Amino acid sequence: MKKHKLNTFDDRKLFNVIGILILIFLFLPIFFIIASSLTKNSDYLELLIEEQFIRTYLFNTIELILKVGIISAFIGFTMAYIVTFYEFKYRNILKLLLLLPLAIPVYVGAYTYTGIFNSWPFLEVILKNNFTMNGSVFIFSIFLYPYVYLASRSYLNKNISEYIDVARTLGKSELSIFFKIILPVARPVIFASTALVIFETLSDFAVVNYYGAQTLSYILNISWLSLGQKDTASKLAILLLFVIFVLIYSEKLFRGKKEYANDSILFCPYKRRRTTGKQSLMIYSFIFIVLLLGLFLPVVQLLKYVSMNLDYIPKLNIIKITLNTLFTIFVTASIIIIVGIILSSIIRNYKHKKRTILSSLASIGYSVPSIVLALGVYMFFINVDKAIFFPILKLFGVNKYLLTSTRIALIFGLFFKFFSIAYSYFDQTLIKTGDNIFESAKTLGNNNLFTMIKINLPILRRGVKYVFIILFIDLIKELTLTYSLRPFNYKSLSTEVYRYAGNEMIEVAAYPSLVIILLCGLVITYVEIGGKNDKIK
Amino acid sequence: MKKLLSCLIILGSILILVSCNKEEVVNVYTTRHYDADDLLYDKFTEQTGIKVNVITDKALVSINKIKEQGDAPAADIYMTANAGSLAIAKSENILQPIESTILGSNIPAKYKDEDNNWFGLTKRARVYIYDTDTYTMDEAKIQLPTYEELADSAWDGKVVARSMTNQYNQDLVSSMIEILGESAAVTWVDGLSDNFARNAEGNDRSQAKYIYDTAGVDIAIANSYYYGKLEADANNADSEYHNVANGTNIFFPNQGDDESGVHINISGAGVIKNAANKENAIQLLEFLSEEEQQTTFSSTNYEFPVNEDATISSQLQGWLDAQGITTLKEQDINLSIYGTKNSKAVEIMTTSKWDTQGE
Numbered sequence: 001m002k003k004h005k006l007n008t009f010d011d012r013k014l015f016n017v018i019g020i021l022i023l024i025f026l027f028l029p030i031f032f033i034i035a036s037s038l039t040k041n042s043d044y045l046e047l048l049i050e051e052q053f054i055r056t057y058l059f060n061t062i063e064l065i066l067k068v069g070i071i072s073a074f075i076g077f078t079m080a081y082i083v084t085f086y087e088f089k090y091r092n093i094l095k096l097l098l099l100l101p102l103a104i105p106v107y108v109g110a111y112t113y114t115g116i117f118n119s120w121p122f123l124e125v126i127l128k129n130n131f132t133m134n135g136s137v138f139i140f141s142i143f144l145y146p147y148v149y150l151a152s153r154s155y156l157n158k159n160i161s162e163y164i165d166v167a168r169t170l171g172k173s174e175l176s177i178f179f180k181i182i183l184p185v186a187r188p189v190i191f192a193s194t195a196l197v198i199f200e201t202l203s204d205f206a207v208v209n210y211y212g213a214q215t216l217s218y219i220l221n222i223s224w225l226s227l228g229q230k231d232t233a234s235k236l237a238i239l240l241l242f243v244i245f246v247l248i249y250s251e252k253l254f255r256g257k258k259e260y261a262n263d264s265i266l267f268c269p270y271k272r273r274r275t276t277g278k279q280s281l282m283i284y285s286f287i288f289i290v291l292l293l294g295l296f297l298p299v300v301q302l303l304k305y306v307s308m309n310l311d312y313i314p315k316l317n318i319i320k321i322t323l324n325t326l327f328t329i330f331v332t333a334s335i336i337i338i339v340g341i342i343l344s345s346i347i348r349n350y351k352h353k354k355r356t357i358l359s360s361l362a363s364i365g366y367s368v369p370s371i372v373l374a375l376g377v378y379m380f381f382i383n384v385d386k387a388i389f390f391p392i393l394k395l396f397g398v399n400k401y402l403l404t405s406t407r408i409a410l411i412f413g414l415f416f417k418f419f420s421i422a423y424s425y426f427d428q429t430l431i432k433t434g435d436n437i438f439e440s441a442k443t444l445g446n447n448n449l450f451t452m453i454k455i456n457l458p459i460l461r462r463g464v465k466y467v468f469i470i471l472f473i474d475l476i477k478e479l480t481l482t483y484s485l486r487p488f489n490y491k492s493l494s495t496e497v498y499r500y501a502g503n504e505m506i507e508v509a510a511y512p513s514l515v516i517i518l519l520c521g522l523v524i525t526y527v528e529i530g531g532k533n534d535k536i537k
Numbered sequence: 538m539k540k541l542l543s544c545l546i547i548l549g550s551i552l553i554l555v556s557c558n559k560e561e562v563v564n565v566y567t568t569r570h571y572d573a574d575d576l577l578y579d580k581f582t583e584q585t586g587i588k589v590n591v592i593t594d595k596a597l598v599s600i601n602k603i604k605e606q607g608d609a610p611a612a613d614i615y616m617t618a619n620a621g622s623l624a625i626a627k628s629e630n631i632l633q634p635i636e637s638t639i640l641g642s643n644i645p646a647k648y649k650d651e652d653n654n655w656f657g658l659t660k661r662a663r664v665y666i667y668d669t670d671t672y673t674m675d676e677a678k679i680q681l682p683t684y685e686e687l688a689d690s691a692w693d694g695k696v697v698a699r700s701m702t703n704q705y706n707q708d709l710v711s712s713m714i715e716i717l718g719e720s721a722a723v724t725w726v727d728g729l730s731d732n733f734a735r736n737a738e739g740n741d742r743s744q745a746k747y748i749y750d751t752a753g754v755d756i757a758i759a760n761s762y763y764y765g766k767l768e769a770d771a772n773n774a775d776s777e778y779h780n781v782a783n784g785t786n787i788f789f790p791n792q793g794d795d796e797s798g799v800h801i802n803i804s805g806a807g808v809i810k811n812a813a814n815k816e817n818a819i820q821l822l823e824f825l826s827e828e829e830q831q832t833t834f835s836s837t838n839y840e841f842p843v844n845e846d847a848t849i850s851s852q853l854q855g856w857l858d859a860q861g862i863t864t865l866k867e868q869d870i871n872l873s874i875y876g877t878k879n880s881k882a883v884e885i886m887t888t889s890k891w892d893t894q895g896e
Contacts, residue, residue, distance in 0.1 A: 047884055114743065118777040134738060212700055212738035212892055222702055226883055228597030228625070308775045315572070375601075382605045390609060399813050405611055484598065488564060488590035499570040499593065504742055504766060507776075 012349075015448045019346035022339060023361055029376035029416055030364060036379070037234035044223060045232045053219070054239075061215040061243065064133055064140075064208075065198045071141040073194045075290060076148025081182065082283055084156040087272040089280075094287055095153075096528045101294030102146035103520030105477040105494065107206035108513040109143045110135075111501045112298045115305070120297075127293075128211075136213040140204070142294040144197040151193035152186055160185055191251045198247070202240055203370045205480065206498070216240050220371065230375055237372035244367050299517065305510035312508050316496070322515055325476060325492040328407060332414045333471040337464055339415075340422030345456040348430045348438070349448070359427055363420035370417060370480035377413040377485060378404065410485040417481055418474055422467045426460050433459055469527050473520050561587045563817040566599040567616035569804060573838040581824050587817045596622035596704070603631045608811055613818035616658075616806035619704045621711065623655040623805050624876025632807035637819055643826035648803055648843045650873065655807035657872070658825050659840035662761040662865070663709050663800040665788040666745040671755050674786060674859055681756070683791045684713065684800065688728030696729070697744045698758040700737040701883070701891040705760055709800050710886055711878035715870050716797050719881065726889045735895040742767055742778055749781045760802075761787065765839025765852060787856050789865060798866040802875070803843065 041049070048054045083095045104112075113135070117124035128135040160182060167177050205217050216236055224233035275283060347358050365373060381403045389402035403409045441451045479494040486495065493512040500509035567574070570593045578589035594602070596617045603610050603626075615626050626632050632654040640649070640656050648657030667677055682692060698706060714722040734754040735747070744757035745767055764787040771782035789799045806825075808818045824830060831847030834840045841853060849857075857865060 044880065044884060044887075047887065051888060053887065114739070115777050134736070209700065209702060210739065212736055214893060218702070222883060222887070225595045225597060226702060226704070226707060227880055228601060230601060304775060308773065378602060379605060382602070386607060386609075399609065401606075401609075401611055484594065486592065488592050490592075503570055504740055504763065 009447060011447045011449050015346050015349070019343060019358075022343050022346075023358065026362060026365060026416060026419060028380050029373060029413075030368065031376075032379040032383075033234045033237060033368070033372055033376040036230050036375075037238060039231040041235075042223075042227075042229050042232050044227055044229065045235065048219065057214055057216045057219050058239070058243070060133070060213065061202070061217070061240070064136060064213060064215055065201055065243075065247075067131075067133070067137045068140040068144070068201050069194045069198055071137065072145035072197045073148050073190050075141065076145040076150075076193070077152045077186065077190055079145075079149045079287070079290065080152035080156055081178070082287070084153060084160075085272055086275050086279070086283065088275045088283055094291075096525060097291055097295065098149055098287065099146050099524050099528070100517075100521055101143050101290075102150075102473060103517045103524060104143050104295070104298055105479070105497070105513070105516060106139055106143050106200070106204055107210075107479060107501070108302075108497060108509075108516070109298055110139050110207040110210045111506050111509065112301045112513075113139065115301045115506065116297050119301075133213045134211045136208055136211045138293075139207050139211070140197070140201045142290070144200055145290075145294070147196045147200075148190060148193040151189050155186060155189040156182070195248060195251075198244070199367055202244065202367075203480065205369075205371055216243075217369065217371075220369065224371065224375070233372055233375065237369050240369055241367060299514075302510040302514050302517070305507040306514060309507045309510075313511070316508070316511055317491075318511055318515060321491045321493060321496060321512065322519075324490070325494075328411060328414075328482075328492065329472060329475045332411045332418075332475055333468050335411065336415055336419055336422045336471060337467060340419065340426050340467070341457065341460050342452070344423055344426035344430055344460070345452045346448070347427065348456075359424070362423050365416040366418065366420040368417075370478075371484075373417060374413060374481050374484035377409065377416055377481070381409040381412070404485075404487070406487050407490065410482060410487070410490070413481045413485040414475060414478060417478070418471055421470055421474065425463055425467050425470075429460055429463055430456065465530075466527065469523050472523050476516055476519060561585075561814075561817060562590055563587055563614060563814050563821050564590045564612040565592070565614040565616055565806075565821075566603070566612040566809075567591060567593055567614075567806075568596045568599070568618050568622070569593070569616060571838055573834065576837075577825065577830055577833060580830075581821055584824070585817075585820060587820065589821065597625065600626050600629055600631060603809060604629060609813075610809045610811055612809055613812035613814045614806050614821065615655075615809050616804070618802075618804045619708055619875065620657070620803050620805065620872035621704065621708050621875030621879050623650070623803075623807060624873040625879065626807060627652075627654040627873070628876060631810055633810045633812070633815075635808050635819055635822070637823060639823040640819075640826055643823075643828075643831075643844045643846075645843065645845065648805070648872070650807070651871075655805050656822060656826065657803035657805040657843045658822075659804045659831075659834045659838070660843055661705075661802050661804075661840055662789055662867075663705055663802065664759060664761050664764065665790055666748065666757040666759050666764055666767075666785050667788055668748050668755050669784055669786050677786070677788050678860065681788055681790065683793070683796050684709075685717070685725065685797075687756070687758075687790075688725045688732065690728070690732070692732045692756070694732065694734050695753065695755045696732045696758065697734050697747050697754060697756070697895075698729075698737065698891075699739060699741055699744055701886040703741075705802060706758070706891070707879060707882045707886065708802055708875040709758075710882035711875045712800050712868055712870055714878045714881060714885075715874045716868065723885050723889070726885050726891065730886075730889045730891045730894040733891075733895040737892040737895070742781070745785055746778060746781050749784045757785075761789075761841075761853075761856070762839045764856070768852065786859070789857070789860060789862060791868075792860070792862060792866050796866070798868045801867045801872075803872060804840070 079098050083091060117128070127138045132138045163181050163185060164177060167181055172180070202217065205221050208215050208217050209221060216239065220233050220236045223229045223236065343362060347355055347362070350358060382401070385401040385403045393400055393402060437455060438451060441455050477494060479498055482492050483495055483498060486492070493516050496512040497509045500506070578591070582588055596619065599615060603612065603615065615632065617623055627650060634653045636653065644656050648660070649655065665681060667681060672680060682689065687696060701707065710722065710726055713725055717725060734751070741759040741763040744759055748754045748757045764782070767778055767782040770776040770778040771780060773779055791797050791799055806822055808815055812818055826844055828844055828846045831842035831844040835842050835847065835853060836850040839853065841849060
């Protein structure tokens with residue numbers, strides 16, 4: 001009887017309230033950013049506007065993200081196309097290796113390439129020029145294309161075979177199949193994954209600074225780090241957000257009502273074509289160049305640095321730092337996944353239009369440049385600390401901030417940033433599942449809680465591993481939020497990289513860099529190989 | 538799920554327990570991220586039993602955090618590697634005056650705040666690194682320009698410097714505003730930016746490497762500290778800076794009788810207003826100002842001590858000797874102006890397109 005009550009009492013209101021509270025919580029740092037931007041323009045901002053610098057930096061930023069977007073989409077999608085539709089020797093190992101540049105943080109890539117250019121000056125001529133905006137475009141594209149590769153590959157695998165079979169039957173050529181079928185069908189996933197590349201690009205401040213690219217991040221840096229004007233920084237961040245939304249919105253407009261193809265159709269693997277000799281040569285050369293630039297050269301260079309400074313190993317405490325980093329990652333990822341499951345389950349109950357709006361609210365943190373997000377998160381938590389926890393702890397005779405003096409602020413900072421990764425994955429999964437199963441549960445008189453535990457959870461559980469891996473890679477590489485929000489004496493792999501690289505000790509920074517790359521490489525390999533086993537099962 | 542929840546609760550309790558632990562501490566916000574500092578903190582803890590907790594962050598970010606914290610700052614000491622930020626910290630009213638006879642006698646007046654809000658701990662000079670293929674030291678002493686002359690068109694395409702985002706470049710410009718006056722400083726920055734051989738990129742050492750590699754580009758503006766690091770890598774065949782120090786030399790500009798002296802910056806620190814561990818903080822600053830620690834700064838971190846009793850390392854002394862300098866002539870200005878002129882300096886550098894005027 002009791003159990004019956006538990007699964008039927010009307011908890012709709014309660015769930016709505018929880019949903020709204022989570023959304024408000026997610027929005028609070030943004031609120032602080034917006035609040036701090038409501039000031040009269042500083043003299044410096046006025047100067048930037050008057051002398052039209054803002055326009056220049058804005059155009060440079062657009063140039064950067066368009067170039068990075070197009071190149072990484074080209075590399076990522078072409079690679080996905082090749083490994084999906086062609087059969088060639090070593091395909092399986094190359095398929096995995098092509099993911100690994102994602103394991104190299106872009107700032108490590110930038111520092112490392114200084115050494116590579118030193119050993120191979122002709123590469124500098126090819127890769128550092130006006131077109132690549134002094135190398136920045138190259139660095140972002142070569143280390144971020146795997147986002148597009150990964151998403152396109154899994155999409156092509158699942159969605160496209162039946163279209164192609166039909167086209168083949170109709171006698172279409174390979175080229176026309178590629179341009180008339182594959183590309184248009186895959187467009188939404190290319191755009192969505194390229195958007196991830198663009199967010200990462202816009203969030204970076206180390207690479208553009210190092211290569212002297214004159215983007216909005218550069219001027220945001222000056223106004224915040226050189227002048228301490230948080231209002232100017234917030235305004236510039238809002239301008240950046242605006243650019244991002246225009247890009248995303250114009251894509252949506254362009255796409256019109258076309259939605260993702262429904263991949264709940266039967267999975268029937270595409271039979272790959274054997275390559276001809278000429279095709280093989282082209283494929284191998286292309287893959288070789290990408291892997292050489294995105295993986296082999298940087299890793300060899302880092303190993304070279306490490307071998308130069310073997311005596312530094314005991315001084316670095318690398319195991320302690322790695323464990324500390326992993327602890328934060330596990331706690332953060334767990335919180336993100338739990339809240340992601342709850343919120344996506346709640347928002348699923350809303351009608352389509354409302355759901356879209358609520359979903360974009362839930363994803364906003366990812367598109368705010370980290371340097372400004374860190375500021376918003378800090379202002380939020382220090383105010384909560386001052387208003388609530390500091391007075392409470394003081395009663396116990398402790399003069400300390402609970403949130404900002406421990407890693408709690410950091411964990412939630414990372415939560416704000418990366419929540420949308422888990423959320424959008426779970427949200428998409430629930431959308432693809434369709435409404436029937438949830439309606440049935442409701443018709444049977446089950447309430448939201450029961451439905452969530454008995455239906456949503458099993459559906460979403462399979463995705464948890466995938467979401468965790470993506471979060472792991474993002475969290476272990478994350479630098480800006482970690483640097484700004486960490487408590488006293490806190491060292492992570494990324495802050496150690498930054499500390500030594502910033503101190504012009506790239507040889508020492510190579511150690512934590514390699515640990516990051518190794519751990520990311522391991523989880524990526526695990527998913528690739530583990531994923532295959534799942535399929536076999 | 539339940540397991541995770543209980544884990545979180547346990548974690549929370551541990552955090553609270555840890556925060557209740559009452560050991561003697563001093564909390565430091567610093568921009569300095571050197572191993573040398575960590576070793577000195579360890580030594581301090583060994584001697585006094587006071588644990589040093591550190592967060593490294595950007596100078597102005599830390600100031601903003603301290604301001605947000607209000608009456609109960611999380612840190613006791615604010616430490617930076619440039620005088621401008623110290624002056625800004627004082628003007629933002631986050632530091633407090635400290636009366637200490639030890640600090641008073643260890644640190645000369647010109648390297649500390651007039652109201653004892655902050656104290657210099659080490660010095661660096663903004664120097665030239667020049668190509669020894671082009672100049673011998675004797676030629677350099679006659680032919681290398683003063684800071685002022687560096688903006689002359691004679692040096693067009695012969696100079697490199699890192700980005701204007703670098704605090705040391707901003708402080709150099711602030712000092713020139715003070716020495717030349719604002720309008721002459723604008724002309725100076727315009728001229729200098731025009732003379733840059735390339736658009737700004739890389740750090741100080743890569744400027745030195747650039748002049749070493751590139752014929753016709755003779756002068757890199759850099760921090761003396763980095764020349765120490767270049768020398769450390771000079772004979773390391775694996776380093777990208779291999780031989781750079783062997784083909785270049787360090788030069789302290791503006792040493793002539795009627796010249797304004799070399800541009801100096803300091804690393805320094807102040808005690809934060811309402812600091813919970815004020816006495817410990819003072820003790821740490823006093824410790825760092827003592828002769829022994831000052832000598833360590835010089836020998837392990839290529840910095841000049843501010844304490845006149847400390848020994849300058851033989852490496853740094855060698856630089857001065859090579860140029861025949863017995864007493865280094867420094868710009869005769871109040872270091873606080875790096876803070877008060879900072880916004881103006883950034884405005885001037887932005888307008889003159891410091892970072893993008895190279896050809």
